[in-house]
Amino acid sequence: MTALEGIAPVAPARRLPLLDALRGLALFGIIQINLPAFLVGPDPIYALLGDHGSRSDWIAFVLDVLLIEAKFYPLFAFLFGYGFALQWQGMRRRGQAPQPLLIRRYGALVALGVVHGSLLFFGDILTMYGLCGLLLIGTAPRGARMERRRVLIWLLFSLLLLAVQLFGPDAPAAVAATDRDALDQALAQALAQLAHGPFIAAAVDRARLYAVNQSYQLAAFLPQLLFFMSLGACAARLRLFARPARHRRIWRTCLVVGLGIGLPVNILLAACEARLAQPGGAPALVVVATEGLYPFACLLTPAYVAAVVYASLAAARQPWLGVCIALLSRLGRLALTNYLVQSLGMLLLFSSIGLGLADRLSLVELVAIGFCACLVQTLAAAFYLRFARTGPAEWLWRRFVYG
16 A cells, blocks of 8 residues: 555655565455455355365465464555555645645545445455545644554554453354354355346345445444554654664564464464364354454564565565565555456456356365466566556546645
8 A cells, every 4th residue: 555555655755665565465465365255245254165165175264364364454554554644744844734635535545445345345445444544634643652642542442342342242152153054055145146146136235245344344443443554653753664674673573473472373263263164163262262362363464574574674685585575566566456456356257247256166266366366466567567657546546636
């Protein structure tokens, strides 16, 4: 996404390839979540397993929970906040008022998110990013101390909201076990409608799911996003990614947190979600444990960030690492374009307006499609950027904002 880190690059005086590489890595993870989500809607992804999922599908499901699920949206949000702070600081140094330009920028992002979510993919995140950007403008701190306080406030708010979700009147322990037969039947009908039914009916249903999803995100997801964005704004003051070699202690800490805490948490979460996926339901304790562990799945994300940073630092000694970082950075430079193209590809792949494969693909096939799609996008981005400086979606967005 570099004025809007995590989503699309702005036009800075000089680029930071490390940030672009992190965006590229995140795109590889995001598509692995969006592909099955496009099919199951608000239902759990394990619904795609059915009662007789193959061993390869179960392995793909467990690895998805362990390594991908809830690991990359925090990275996008962190980079968004990092870029917001860079742009805010840069405009203040030049004596410009940042509010008018940023309001246009994030207002345009909200509008783009509405179109994207209504027409392509109900799980759109652009709308929420635009709204969070507008909130950041209204609450922009005037110093490092206030930025740290904002991080703490949103963290506490997120934890309070989690406690309400776990122990409130609609707590998971009070929810009846899912009827797997009814879930499987409803999903089969929805997939058949998507793959072979009238396209207009599926489009109307997709717009309805988008509205429901945005309402849920506003109520339960917004504080988490603002926490990660505020954390990214604090990191921008340290210029973590401009001078990564100066912050080796931070990267070591990221590895320790990610591997020492995040990995065990995600192993436990994967075990709980695998139990939930078993026919017959799961004990209330497993349901509560799953809901309680899910917000902490992001503790593995710092290890991913540290791995990319260390790879970039070692690129001078290991040329193949330099090639990988360069390719990821090409993919990340076109993050907004690639994100939208992924959604368009899902529509053409799954729906009746395209190939209509919604009811024919297994979970492991979705994983393979996601990886191959990102690999093709990486090579296409490397070729495209030989002739252009920015992607078509980024160019249109920038033309609207800057004129």
